Amino acid sequence: MPCVMLIFTARLNAQLPIDSHAKVELITEQNTAPPGRPLWVGVLFRLDQGWHIYWQNPGDSGEPPKVQWQLPSGFAAGTIRWPQPIRLGGGTVVDYGYEGQVLLMAPIQGTSKANAASIPSLSADVSYIVCREMCVPGKAHLTLALPVGGDGGSWRALFERTRLQLPKPVPPGWKVSAESDKVHFIVSVRASPQVQDATFFPLNPGQIEDSSTQDFASIQDGFRLTIKKSNQLIKPISTLHGLIILGPGRAYEVAVPVASR
Numbered sequence: 001m002p003c004v005m006l007i008f009t010a011r012l013n014a015q016l017p018i019d020s021h022a023k024v025e026l027i028t029e030q031n032t033a034p035p036g037r038p039l040w041v042g043v044l045f046r047l048d049q050g051w052h053i054y055w056q057n058p059g060d061s062g063e064p065p066k067v068q069w070q071l072p073s074g075f076a077a078g079t080i081r082w083p084q085p086i087r088l089g090g091g092t093v094v095d096y097g098y099e100g101q102v103l104l105m106a107p108i109q110g111t112s113k114a115n116a117a118s119i120p121s122l123s124a125d126v127s128y129i130v131c132r133e134m135c136v137p138g139k140a141h142l143t144l145a146l147p148v149g150g151d152g153g154s155w156r157a158l159f160e161r162t163r164l165q166l167p168k169p170v171p172p173g174w175k176v177s178a179e180s181d182k183v184h185f186i187v188s189v190r191a192s193p194q195v196q197d198a199t200f201f202p203l204n205p206g207q208i209e210d211s212s213t214q215d216f217a218s219i220q221d222g223f224r225l226t227i228k229k230s231n232q233l234i235k236p237i238s239t240l241h242g243l244i245i246l247g248p249g250r251a252y253e254v255a256v257p258v259a260s261r
Helices: 152-164
Strands: 022-028 039-047 052-059 066-070 075-077 086-090 093-099 101-110 122-131 135-144 175-180 184-190 199-202 215-219 222-228 239-247 250-260
Touching (some): 022 122, 052 199, 066 101, 101 152, 184 239, 184 250
Antiparallel strands (some): 052 122, 066 122, 075 101, 086 093, 184 222, 215 222, 239 250
């Protein structure tokens, strides 16, 4: 990756729908990034009490936010980093998403030495659905640009807190395996120290019955989760992708091959 200095120099605009129940901003961790390193930006959602937006797998209903970046030539946005979600709803409808405040962050990186000068502006079109008992679609056109030497660093603590909520690789001492029968996925984890509780959040929709209780069982050297398959799952899957969540700030990414019983 070539060495590129990123500098933002513009303003912030947000066009929000009436009664959207969400305030949306485009923010940056810092004004500049060292050569060869990305500048982190993020879409910050502040949601009215009781309202929520969705994770990348929304669950039984809803859609995740979509961000369309508008960048100058020579710059590219990386993938959005999704913080650890929570389960939403109950009964026969369970979703995955966020309440209160959430930052969806992404790296912006220069792609050529020819574009090492200052960036005049950075914009994004954001579409989302915010829900409570009802759902309201929202759109916002966001423009970010800070004067050089401005107060971009005021958001640094929020970016750092968000990083602590990002899913992590499985701990070095874990060994994860999965089996499949006609009705369930059985995920076994050899883990030390002993785990007291765990839940699986699927990355891909339509693979598990989101509203069904997951059976957690301690075994001699770890734990086992028995997860009901979705009735929508027609074909076998070769790899189960998702998060094993032990508690707040303890979400671990897994991509485990599935063996048939």
